[in-house]
Amino acid sequence: MTSSKHFSVTVRVWRQAGPAEPGKMVSYRVKDISPDMSFLEMLDILNDELIKKGETPIAFESDCREGICGSCGLVVNGDVHGPDEHSTVCQLHMRRFRDGDVITVEPWRVKAFPVLKDLVVDRSALDRMIAAGGFISVNTGAAPEANSIPVEKDKAEEAMDAAACIGCGACVAACPNGAAMLFTGAKISQLALLPQGGPERSARALNMVAAMDKQGFGNCTNEYECEAVCPKEVKVANIARMNREFLLANLLSKK
Numbered sequence: 001m002t003s004s005k006h007f008s009v010t011v012r013v014w015r016q017a018g019p020a021e022p023g024k025m026v027s028y029r030v031k032d033i034s035p036d037m038s039f040l041e042m043l044d045i046l047n048d049e050l051i052k053k054g055e056t057p058i059a060f061e062s063d064c065r066e067g068i069c070g071s072c073g074l075v076v077n078g079d080v081h082g083p084d085e086h087s088t089v090c091q092l093h094m095r096r097f098r099d100g101d102v103i104t105v106e107p108w109r110v111k112a113f114p115v116l117k118d119l120v121v122d123r124s125a126l127d128r129m130i131a132a133g134g135f136i137s138v139n140t141g142a143a144p145e146a147n148s149i150p151v152e153k154d155k156a157e158e159a160m161d162a163a164a165c166i167g168c169g170a171c172v173a174a175c176p177n178g179a180a181m182l183f184t185g186a187k188i189s190q191l192a193l194l195p196q197g198g199p200e201r202s203a204r205a206l207n208m209v210a211a212m213d214k215q216g217f218g219n220c221t222n223e224y225e226c227e228a229v230c231p232k233e234v235k236v237a238n239i240a241r242m243n244r245e246f247l248l249a250n251l252l253s254k255k
Helices: 039-052 124-133 153-163 170-174 181-192 201-214 225-229 237-253
Strands: 007-016 023-033 102-106 115-117
Touching: 007 039, 007 115, 023 039, 124 181, 124 201, 153 181, 170 181, 170 225, 181 201, 181 225, 181 237, 201 237
Parallel strands: 007 102
Antiparallel strands: 007 023
């Protein structure tokens, strides 16, 4: 850790003009950094300096900057979302670094997430998986009374834990196989555990797993890297539930 005194760092950033363009690491010196500054604020300052020099600013994603949306996904010094456990890049502060440090910043390195520009990747593969089955079909109208469909407390809590997934893709980026099974398992689990998800339960498991394979994600080999980096601490037990749901749906489809 560093003190409250301002300091300087060297940032090595992946620069890539477009999906079909070659990329390379480029180093920049960033001065007068406050330890209370967030990592993304540091990148903002760097971009301001680049714009003043007439250079192209570094493209990176962010939205809420409160650890809610997960759009800020980056690899910082080889760590998905940075060195802090179970957090997002926007929650990372510069106090985690020292004066003179060299910080390497890269995009997600996943086949299913092609680089669009610099640190921005295309994560629409996750959206296509949700479109394949991560929903329930209901009639529109007034919301039903909250207690009209009783749900056991433990099931409700498990469903909420699975629903906490923000779809950032960190689990995919951390997996040596580029697997999206934690994400898929969480989305299948949150609905399989609730009565509302019952009517489409089998179709959901079959369709989402098929979509996952179609997007080019790898397979799970129980590395547990996905759970280790998940900002919302989604558990790998959801992968086991997904496998059970898929096997049962396969059996039912053959009857």
